[in-house]
Amino acid sequence: MKKRFPFDFFYMLFAMLLAVIIVHTAYIAVVRPAAEEVRQGWAARWKIEPTFAPEPSMMVILHDREPEACFILAVWAGFILGYRWRVLSRERSQLEHVFVGLQSGQVVLPGDIRDFSRTLEQLPEPQQRCFLPRALKVVMNRFSATGSIQHAANAGRDECEFEASRLDSELSLIRFSVWAIPAVGFVGTVRGIGAALQQAQRAAAGDVTGVTQGLGITFNSTLVALSLSIVVMFFLHHLQLSQDRLILDAKTYIDEHLIHHLREH
Numbered sequence: 572m573k574k575r576f577p578f579d580f581f582y583m584l585f586a587m588l589l590a591v592i593i594v595h596t597a598y599i600a601v602v603r604p605a606a607e608e609v610r611q612g613w614a615a616r617w618k619i620e621p622t623f624a625p626e627p628s629m630m631v632i633l634h635d636r637e638p639e640a641c642f643i644l645a646v647w648a649g650f651i652l653g654y655r656w657r658v659l660s661r662e663r664s665q666l667e668h669v670f671v672g673l674q675s676g677q678v679v680l681p682g683d684i685r686d687f688s689r690t691l692e693q694l695p696e697p698q699q700r701c702f703l704p705r706a707l708k709v710v711m712n713r714f715s716a717t718g719s720i721q722h723a724a725n726a727g728r729d730e731c732e733f734e735a736s737r738l739d740s741e742l743s744l745i746r747f748s749v750w751a752i753p754a755v756g757f758v759g760t761v762r763g764i765g766a767a768l769q770q771a772q773r774a775a776a777g778d779v780t781g782v783t784q785g786l787g788i789t790f791n792s793t794l795v796a797l798s799l800s801i802v803v804m805f806f807l808h809h810l811q812l813s814q815d816r817l818i819l820d821a822k823t824y825i826d827e828h829l830i831h832h833l834r835e836h
Contacts, residue, residue, distance in 0.1 A: 583744060586647055590643050590644075593646060594646055595639070595643075598633075602633050632795065637759030638791060638792060638796075642795075644752050648744075655742070662702050665701050665704065669828075670707055671707065673832045677832055678833075679833050681718040681835070685715065688711040706734070706825055707829060710724075710726055710730075710830070728822070735815070738818075749807060753800050757796070762792075763791075763792065764789055
């Protein structure tokens with residue numbers, strides 16, 4: 572049997588590399604220069620007006636290394652989500668096909684199954700690898716081998732449960748990114764607190780600039796990480812919902828288009 576090319580693995584690696592390039596380029600070209608310009612403007616204003624309280628700047632919030640890492644993980648998760656959506660759309664499109672072609676009231680006996688399974692075997696190989704044709708073929712093979720409707724129905728349910736587990740396992744890297752984004756934000760929190768504590772002596776002498784910069788890293792990293800994790804989690808749960816609906820619709824398709832037509836005698 573010909574070994575399939577591990578496309579998913581290389582797609583994940585390529586998606587990570589592309590996410591790093593896109594985000595880091597955006598930071599070098601836009602975010603950090605804009606943040607530096609804003610901070611220089613604040614410094615000039617503070618020399619004239621020491622009590623000046625600047626408005627929060629999005630570029631200043633995003634300019635640190637931890638928010639950049641969070642964005643890389645979020646963009647990577649976005650690429651994986653997009654790929655999973657594409658695969659799911661392809662699987663759902665199979666529900667619109669008529670694979671067996673049974674008419675209303677038509678009866679299928681164990682000896683007739685071979686004629687109908689031949690139509691599945693004539694499908695293009697990429698379509699044969701899709702979930703619904705595989706499930707239909709499993710049901711037909713079980714009914715042909717056992718002559719039992721109950722065994723055929725159980726085989727269809729088992730195939731659907733297996734596919735549900737497989738689809739769920741495909742989301743493991745997205746779940747990793749949902750966990751990793753807040754973790755990276757927490758790293759920024761720890762780093763910011765550490766930087767603030769290092770400036771404690773200067774703060775005691777009246778210069779609180781170092782302390783405020785350290786606390787800025789802390790709060791900015793936490794804000795960006797939590798915001799991005801919420802966004803990624805929303806799309807992850809929406810994808811999970813669509814996958815569950817696909818499995819339920821496939822079970823209904825198998826029952827209506829095949830199981831209800833089977834007869835043991």
